[in-house]
Amino acid sequence: MSENTAEAVSVALAIRCRGLKKRFGDVRAVDGLDLEIRPGECFGLLGPNGAGKTTTIEILEGLTRPDAGDVEILGRRWGEHERELRARLGVSLQETRFSEKLTVFEMLDLFRSLYPRGRDPERLLEDLSLEEKRDARIGKLSGGQRQRLAVACALAGDPEILFLDEPTTGLDPQSRLQLWEKFEGFRAAGRTVLLTTHYMEEAERLCDRVAVVDHGKIIAQGTPAELIAGLHAPHIVEFASDPPLSAEDLKALPGVKDCRRRDDRWFVGVASLVEAVPALLARLDRGGSKLLTLSTHRATLEDVFISLTGRELRDE
Amino acid sequence: MSKPRPALIALTRARVLEFIREPEAVFWVFAFPIIMALVLGFAFRDKGPDKVPVGIAGGGSEGLLAGKPLRSDALKTIEFATLEEGLQALRTGKIALLVENRDPLVYHFDPTRPDARLARLEVDDAIQRAAGRRDPVPVKDVEMHEKGSRYIDFLLPGILGLNLMGTGIWGIGFGIVNARLKKTLKLMTATPMRKSDFLLGQILSRLFFLLLEIAVILAFGVLAFGVPIRGSLVLLLAMALLGSLSFAGLGLLVAARAKTLEAASGLMNLVMVPMWLLSGVFFSADRFPNAAQPLIRALPLTALNDALRAVMLEGKGVAAIAVPAVILAAWGVTSFAVALKIFRWQ
Numbered sequence: 001m002s003e004n005t006a007e008a009v010s011v012a013l014a015i016r017c018r019g020l021k022k023r024f025g026d027v028r029a030v031d032g033l034d035l036e037i038r039p040g041e042c043f044g045l046l047g048p049n050g051a052g053k054t055t056t057i058e059i060l061e062g063l064t065r066p067d068a069g070d071v072e073i074l075g076r077r078w079g080e081h082e083r084e085l086r087a088r089l090g091v092s093l094q095e096t097r098f099s100e101k102l103t104v105f106e107m108l109d110l111f112r113s114l115y116p117r118g119r120d121p122e123r124l125l126e127d128l129s130l131e132e133k134r135d136a137r138i139g140k141l142s143g144g145q146r147q148r149l150a151v152a153c154a155l156a157g158d159p160e161i162l163f164l165d166e167p168t169t170g171l172d173p174q175s176r177l178q179l180w181e182k183f184e185g186f187r188a189a190g191r192t193v194l195l196t197t198h199y200m201e202e203a204e205r206l207c208d209r210v211a212v213v214d215h216g217k218i219i220a221q222g223t224p225a226e227l228i229a230g231l232h233a234p235h236i237v238e239f240a241s242d243p244p245l246s247a248e249d250l251k252a253l254p255g256v257k258d259c260r261r262r263d264d265r266w267f268v269g270v271a272s273l274v275e276a277v278p279a280l281l282a283r284l285d286r287g288g289s290k291l292l293t294l295s296t297h298r299a300t301l302e303d304v305f306i307s308l309t310g311r312e313l314r315d316e
Numbered sequence: 317m318s319k320p321r322p323a324l325i326a327l328t329r330a331r332v333l334e335f336i337r338e339p340e341a342v343f344w345v346f347a348f349p350i351i352m353a354l355v356l357g358f359a360f361r362d363k364g365p366d367k368v369p370v371g372i373a374g375g376g377s378e379g380l381l382a383g384k385p386l387r388s389d390a391l392k393t394i395e396f397a398t399l400e401e402g403l404q405a406l407r408t409g410k411i412a413l414l415v416e417n418r419d420p421l422v423y424h425f426d427p428t429r430p431d432a433r434l435a436r437l438e439v440d441d442a443i444q445r446a447a448g449r450r451d452p453v454p455v456k457d458v459e460m461h462e463k464g465s466r467y468i469d470f471l472l473p474g475i476l477g478l479n480l481m482g483t484g485i486w487g488i489g490f491g492i493v494n495a496r497l498k499k500t501l502k503l504m505t506a507t508p509m510r511k512s513d514f515l516l517g518q519i520l521s522r523l524f525f526l527l528l529e530i531a532v533i534l535a536f537g538v539l540a541f542g543v544p545i546r547g548s549l550v551l552l553l554a555m556a557l558l559g560s561l562s563f564a565g566l567g568l569l570v571a572a573r574a575k576t577l578e579a580a581s582g583l584m585n586l587v588m589v590p591m592w593l594l595s596g597v598f599f600s601a602d603r604f605p606n607a608a609q610p611l612i613r614a615l616p617l618t619a620l621n622d623a624l625r626a627v628m629l630e631g632k633g634v635a636a637i638a639v640p641a642v643i644l645a646a647w648g649v650t651s652f653a654v655a656l657k658i659f660r661w662q
Contacts (some may be wrong), residue, residue, distance in 0.1 A: 061506055063662065083508050091506035097498040101337040102330060113326035114507040137337075157507065 013072070014039045014161055014192040015060060020069035022055050022216075029055040030066070031216035037209075039160075042183070042193040044207035046200065046301060048311065052216035053196035054094055057165050060194065061091050074160065087116055090159030092150045094166045100139030104130055107138060108152050115157030128152045128182060144175025151182060162186055164195040168202060180205060200301035212305055219308050227304045233257035233269030236303055237276060237296050240265045241289040249287075253279045258307060269299065269307070323509055327517030331491060332524050344486070345529055349479040350536050356598075357468040357541050367392040368435045371411040373402030374418060381417045381443070388442040391435070413439060469544065472537040473624035474597035479529060480556060481591065481617050484563025485570060485584050487525075488518050492571035493580040502662045515656065519564045526560045527553075546631030555627060558641060559620035562648035566616070568655035575660075591617040619643040 015037040022030040030052045037043045045053045058064040060071060062078040062085065071078060076085050098107050108121040125131045128148045133141060141149065147167065154162060164183070168176040183206055187193050197203055203210050204224045212220040212227070220227055228234065245266065250259045255271040270276035273296055284291055305311075321329070335341055367389075372381065373396040386393050394411060396402035402414040406424055413435035416422035423439065425432040495501040504514060530553065537543035545552065570587060574580035594608075595601060595617035604612055612618055619640035626632040626640075 063502060063506055086506065086508040089506070091503065093499055093503050093506075096500060096503050098500060099330075099334050099495075099498070101334045106330065106333060109321075110326050110330045111507065113321045113323050114504065114509040116508065153503070 012039070013037065014041070014074060015043075015194060016072045017060060018070045020056065020059055020071070021067045022052075022059060022064065023067060024055075028216050030059065033069070033213075033216065033218055035060075035211065035218075037192065037194060039192050040187070040190050041208045042187045042195070042206050044203040044210045045194070045196040045213050046198070046203045046207075046210050046305070047196075047213035048198055048305075051213045053213055054165055055216075056213070057163055057194065057196050061089065061163050062086070063091075087157055088160045090154035090157060090162045092154040092162075092164050092167055094169070096150055098138045098146070098149065098153075100137060103135050103137055104141070104145075104149055105134045107149065108156060111153040111156040118157040119155060121152075121156070124152045124155055127155075127185075129178065142175075144171050144178065147171060147175070147179060148182070151179065155186070159191070161192040161194065164193065166196055166198070168197070168199065176202070200305070203301055210301065212301075212308060214305075214309050220304065224301055227301060228299050231257065231269060231299050231304060231307055233271060233303075234299050235270050235273050235276075235296055236299055237268045237270055237273070237280065237294070238265060239268075239280070239294040240292040241284055242292055243287075243289055245283070245287070245289065249283060250280075253283060255279075260306070260310075265293070269303065324513045324517055324520070327509075327514055328520040328524070331517055331521035334491070335487065335521065335525070341487070345479070345483045345525060346532055349475050349529075349533050353468070353472060353475050353533070353536060354540070356471055368413075368431055368438065369394060369411045370435050370439055371396050371402045371405055371414040372417055373397075373414055374399045374416055380419050380421050381415065386415075386439065386442050387446060388438050390438045391442065415439060468537070468541045469629060470600075470625070471598065472533070472541070472543045473628050474621050476530065476533050476556065477559065477595070477617055477621040477624055478592065478597045479533060480526070480560050480620065481563045481588060483525065483529065484522060484560055485567040485588060487522055488564050488567030489571040489574075489580050489584055490577070491518055491521075492568070493574050493577055496571075496575070496660070496662070497577070499662075505661045511659075511661070512656075515568060515659075518568070519561065522560060522564050523557070526557065530556050543628075545628050547627035547633070551634065551637070552624065552627045555620065555623045555637060555641065555644075558644045558648070559616070559623075562616050562620075562644040562651075565648040565651035565655065568659075569651040572655040572659045591615055594618065596621050614643060616644055616647040 013036055015035060018034050020030050020033040021028070033052070033056055035043075035056075045056060047053050055064060059066045059069075060073065062071075062073075062082065073085055074088060078085065102110070105121060105125065108124060112118050112121050122131075125134055128151060130145065130148055130152065133145055138146065138149065151164070151167065154164075162183075167183070168179055171179070180202070183193060183195070187206075193206075195202075195206065207224060209221065209223055210227060211218045220230070222230070244264055247259055247261075250256055250266065250268055253276060255275045257269040257271060259266055259268040261267070268276070268280075277294075277296070281291070369392045370386075371394045372386075394405070396405065396414075399416060402411075402416075403424065405411045406414045406426075412429065412431045413423055413425040416424060421443070423436055425436055427433060427436075492501070495504075501514075505511070534545070538545065566587060567584075570583045571580055574583060591597075594604065594612050595615050597617070601609075601612050601618055601621075613622075623637040623640035623644075626636045630636075
């Protein structure tokens with residue numbers, strides 16, 4: 001009876017893995033990682049370069065064999081139903097450089113032919129705003145167009161789950177925005193998306209839920225709003241003064257949750273701006289400090305990551 | 317929407333398109349063998365043997381040659397004013413032999429040079445005949461100029477074999493290593509594609525060019541040099557097909573694990589350069605010592621060249637090419653099987 005229930009739960013999940021481990025030489029790329037992703041969800045693995053995101057997603061895609069752990073995709077396992085699973089998934093790798101000699105349509109048509117069923121390549125080109133580039137050689141495309149082609153190829157088999165590894169890395173803001181709209185469209189059709197990214201804006205905009213990954217482990221998980229709320233400091237005050245204040249000075253102010261310093265700037269997490277900013281100004285005034293800059297922003301996933309690890313997402 | 321192509325056809329088609337849009341590749345497959353045949357064909361064309369240059373020095377009236385020029389079609393004589401000038405010309409290879417005109421005549425030459433020994437025979441023969449020598453045994457020369465016995469006739473099947481090897485190994489090897497480097501190979505393994513379809517597609521795309529390649533090289537040989545095709549054209553094509561499949565297998569094997577283009581091209585050279593030299597492309601493999609013959613005969617290019625020559629030049633039938641055919645098939649099947657086993661998809 002209890003076994004049946006467990007079965008039912010795992011079938012209902014789009015992606016489930018437990019205790020994933022993978023080492024490359026001395027490096028533990030993935031070090032005991034569990035995930036449960038529901039159908040129709042857009043799930044993000046957020047973390048800095050080298051956190052193990054790519055290894056994790058490639059294990060889930062069945063391209064890398066884990067050293068330990070258990071993977072179920074759509075209730076199936078890789079060893080047993082490989083071809084059936086492949087027909088139901090779409091994959092975009094971190095960097096694929098398609099053959100430059102083929103045209104956009106030829107490449108998409110090739111990928112379509114690899115799937116037993118799927119979408120009409122002409123329609124897919126329209127969906128990804130590539131119809132004008134239909135007969136252009138891939139070598140002549142811009143970075144954004146190539147990435148849209150990669151996504152089109154991943155969609156050629158009309159997949160139930162779309163795996164996207166760093167789908168917008170290196171793209172200009174406009175191309176990024178264009179791709180985000182495509183992913184949102186796919187998700188709106190009730191499909192599941194798993195993406196990795198080190199752009200917090202991307203995770204905040206696209207993902208229903210996010211797992212923050214560092215050193216091959218998940219260090220926090222939840223909706224972006226939950227994670228940010230978990231800071232108890234929804235606003236960040238950024239300022240510099242001469243002479244500078246000390247950490248003790250800042251922690252004594254009302255509503256200050258944490259503070260950190262980069263060069264001569266302070267980043268102070270506060271519960272309420274209307275409370276903290278006047279108090280800060282008064283403290284500066286009393287100490288005879290001159291305010292050099294002052295700005296505030298709402299806390300982001302970046303701040304969540306920093307408060308969890310003490311490091312920044314993009315320090316490469 | 318239109319029904320999608322079967323994966324194998326689509327993969328083959330994509331590879332063919334990629335190839336014909338690569339101008340360098342087209343050059344190496346079609347233009348290079350023709351240029352090579354053209355250059356070598358002219359270098360070794362039938363124009364009669366070159367005259368061997370010999371020098372005559374010193375003497376004047378007291379030498380035995382005084383007043384009697386050397387009469388020989390095979391010789392070109394150059395007079396030197398002093399012995400030292402003549403010896404200098406001999407040392408620098410401008411002449412093959414120097415006759416020092418005195419009594420007795422002195423021949424200066426390097427006996428390790430074949431043309432010098434030929435010159436020694438020709439010069440002495442001309443001088444002795446001019447002096448009235450009569451040969452005790454009567455002989456008569458008959459000269460052969462039949463097509464099929466010239467160097468170009470020997471060379472053309474060799475170039476065909478060489479080209480089938482080159483395009484098979486390079487064409488397949490580079491295609492695969494490139495796809496691996498660009499990660500399209502990895503991306504394709506994430507689709508439901510059958511891995512064997514991918515490898516077969518590579519081989520089929522080669523066969524697509526095979527017919528063109530053979531047609532171009534043979535047509536060139538027949539039209540430009542009148543090279544004969546004495547045996548069955550069908551048999552010739554069948555051997556070329558078998559050879560091409562065999563080299564495609566080798567190409568797959570060479571590319572099975574290589575992670576960089578440099579590694580792959582090193583391996584390809586390791587496989588191909590010995591065969592360029594040993595397998596009787598430019599000169600007969602019979603020239604190598606007997607001890608090495610079993611090894612040389614077992615090389616796929618030797619087998620292919622032997623078979624192509626047997627059919628083209630000697631008009632032989634199936635029985636004569638059975639052994640080379642078995643050798644080629646064995647290479648092809650073994651390398652394909654090993655390649656499939658050790659292939660690295662990522």
